[in-house]
Amino acid sequence: xxxxxxxxxxxxxxxxxxxxxxxxxxxxxxxxxxxxxxxxxxxxxxxxxxxxxxxxxxxxxxxxxxxxxxxxxxxxxxxxxxxxxxxxxxxxxxxxxxxxxxxxxxxxxxxxxxx
Amino acid sequence: xxxxxxxxxxxxxxxxxxxxxxxxxxxxxxxxxxxxxxxxxxxxxxxxxxxxxxxxxxxxxxxxxxxxxxxxxxxxxxxxxxxxxxxxxxxxxxxxxxxxxxxxxxxxxxxxxxx
Numbered sequence: 001x002x003x004x005x006x007x008x009x010x011x012x013x014x015x016x017x018x019x020x021x022x023x024x025x026x027x028x029x030x031x032x033x034x035x036x037x038x039x040x041x042x043x044x045x046x047x048x049x050x051x052x053x054x055x056x057x058x059x060x061x062x063x064x065x066x067x068x069x070x071x072x073x074x075x076x077x078x079x080x081x082x083x084x085x086x087x088x089x090x091x092x093x094x095x096x097x098x099x100x101x102x103x104x105x106x107x108x109x110x111x112x113x114x115x
Numbered sequence: 116x117x118x119x120x121x122x123x124x125x126x127x128x129x130x131x132x133x134x135x136x137x138x139x140x141x142x143x144x145x146x147x148x149x150x151x152x153x154x155x156x157x158x159x160x161x162x163x164x165x166x167x168x169x170x171x172x173x174x175x176x177x178x179x180x181x182x183x184x185x186x187x188x189x190x191x192x193x194x195x196x197x198x199x200x201x202x203x204x205x206x207x208x209x210x211x212x213x214x215x216x217x218x219x220x221x222x223x224x225x226x227x228x229x230x
Contacts, residue, residue: 052223108167
């Protein structure tokens with residue numbers, strides 16, 4: 001993903017589909033996210049992270065201030081608490097229409113920025 | 116829209132459909148947005164405003180630090196330069212699937228925040 005804006009901060013957005021039959025589970029989990037999962041995100045440089053819902057689409061916006069988003073994602077994926085969290089949240093989701101093969105959350109293309 | 120996060124800052128997201136036949140026009144305009152339009156947004160309290168594209172969906176994220184988003188939107192809509200800008204950008208867009216009657220950009224529901 002390309003960097004945008006303030007040096008050292010990348011604004012990253014992505015989209016995924018919420019399975020309607022699992023929407024209640026998803027919303028309940030995200031209303032009280034696990035502190036351990038939040039701490040891992042913070043530690044690798046993720047901040048100002050929001051998720052929004054429209055229909056059955058979930059849009060994610062976050063700001064990454066670390067060196068390598070690829071390395072940060074790998075570190076997140078090694079965290080045992082995050083893996084347990086994903087075991088609950090992954091069944092609530094499926095790739096959005098238009099996702100690339102193998103994509104889970106689909107990275108979106110930045111087309112405008114006003115800082 | 117509900118406020119979220121830091122006191123005095125609202126994180127607002129919305130979605131609209133990009134008309135595929137007008138995508139080039141839209142992207143060209145937003146690659147070099149008019150300074151007058153940007154100045155009006157800043158003046159009413161809009162900052163950290165990004166737009167992202169996936170397929171034919173445009174996802175907007177912004178932070179509003181003014182008193183009333185309703186008043187700010189009305190002030191934006193009174194700006195002559197913004198009206199000229201919209202005369203070019205509006206034909207590139209149409210309401211997203213699932214939009215409420217009368218909605219242009221559909222406001223999204225916030226479901227998660229990590230500050």
